Every structure is written in structure tokens, then in C-alpha cells.
Amino acid sequence: MDIETTAIDGLAFLTPKRFGDNRGFFSESWSAERMRDAGYDIDFVQDNHSMSEQTGTLRGLHFQAPPHAQAKLVRCGRGRLFDVAVDIRRGSPTYGHWIGAELSFDNGKQLLIPEGFLHGFVTLEPMTEIIYKCSHGYAPQADGSVHWDSCGIDWPLTGTPTLSEKDEKAVPLADFDSPFAYQG
């Protein structure tokens, strides 16, 4: 696993080694044991998979509030997407900063997002699939959304994104009272 840390504490790109042969490739997308040895001790309990039909479908920016907070490990199953995490840990030296990158079936890149971040993505191709592991189960009462266009993110969009009703009405970051605190 190639581990690439970022300018935001805790946020990292994980790119699994692909073992190619005459059939295609094999890769370990997550190994709890190997990642624990590398300093990432995360107990993932739920796997999610969604498909977005149109290019320019934007889901986010989402979080689950404590005590239902989720770390996530995100990858693209088919197509291409631009994935983003925003630091919302009060007191963090990088509060409000974001990191975004293209995740695709071809590049195999994964984004590891700790608790205390907003997460969202926009699809760059039709029928794009995202697959992600979560460290806490779905808790609809703790589910929250911050408006996608309120964090200064340079989304690779031409025109208006396709959004859910919930995401259209989300609160802007400036009015958001984050339930997360930076642990240092």
C-alpha cells in the first residue's frame, strides 16, 4: 500500500499495489492488520456503494455527528470522480481547508478521511460508482450536510450539479456550528 500523507493532519491517500497478470489485477484495498502496523488503527463496520447516472452529480458535503462520527475510506469502483474532504475540527490549524483529488477505477487511489471532516464528491463520467468503508453505522438522526458551494472548493464542474433536495438546502460553512474538536 502506498501511503501519501497530505497537508491536513490525518487525511491520507492510500493506493493499493495491483498485482497484474494475464487475467487482470488483484489488490488488497484495506488490510486492518497492515494498516495498524502503519499507524492507522480503524475499525470499519459498514461498506457503502452508490452509483450516479450523470456526469456532474454532486453528493455532499456530509458528516455524521458524534457519537456516531465516521472515518471513511473512499474509492471509485467504476468511472471517475473528484473526491473532497474538508476539515471541520474546531481548533484545527487547517479548519475549513479542503483536499480534493480524482479517484478513478484506473488510478485505484483511495482517500482515507478521519472523523471530523465533511466528505463529498462530484462525478466526472456517467454511471460512476463510489465504494467506501465507514467506521460507524448509519445514524440518520446524526446525519448532517454543509452546502457544497460554501467552502471555496474548486469543483471541476461545467454548469450546475445534480443534487439531492437535502444537499440543495444545506447550511453554508460560515453558519455551521461544528460538533467536532481537534484532538491535536
Ligand SMILES: Cc1cn([C@H]2C[C@H](O)[C@@H](COP(=O)(O)OP(=O)(O)O[C@H]3O[C@@H](C)C(=O)[C@@H](O)[C@H]3O)O2)c(=O)[nH]c1=O
Ligand atoms: C448514507 C446512507 C443512506 N441510506 C439511505 C437514506 C436515503 O434513503 C438514501 C440516500 O441517502 P443520501 O441521500 O444521504 O445518500 P448520499 O447523498 O449518497 O450520502 C452519502 O454521501 C457521501 C458524500 C457520504 O460521505 C456518505 O457518508 C453519505 O452521506 O439511502 C442508508 O440506508 N444508509 C446509509 O448509510
